Amino acid sequence: MTNPQQTPRTPAIRLIFEYEGDSVRLVFQQPVDTVISGFDTVAGTGSGNYVVETRDDRGQRLDRVPARGAFLESAEVFPENHTEPIIRVDVEARGAFTVIVPASAETTQVAVVRVAPPGGEALQDVDLATFRLER
Secondary structure: OOOOOOOOOOOEEEEEEEEEOOEEEEEEEEEEOOOOOHHHOOOOOOOOOEEEEEEOOOOOEEEEEEOOOOOOOEEEEOOOOOOOOOEEEEOOOEEEEEEEEEOOOOOOEEEEEEOOOOOOOOOOOEEEEEEEOOO
8 A cells, every 4th residue: 555645755866975184075976766854954054064065057055964974083992901991082084974965956066065163153164075966
């Protein structure tokens, strides 16, 4: 039996990025068949430090998705002696992260953006990198 109130599927793309410091590159993109809820997207200036924005040909923002786990600058260190505590140390931001973004017909590019903290009147969001999508 089909549910007439099923959420309609929106085209989406899985993106994998690699980063070192503030240098970012798009290493993989793949269309996916999934539902992206409003919970997954970020309205306004966002929550969290980094987002991936989808944009149209004019560079206008269409959607924003949090880049969870991106640009981490600390790591857990496990001691050899298991009776000692696990500690967290500062490290250079380096690694990879994956996001799934909505990809309407107007979506032609994505940008990785460092979001200015709320209330920071003098601070602005910073585009770290922009990439054209393969369609």
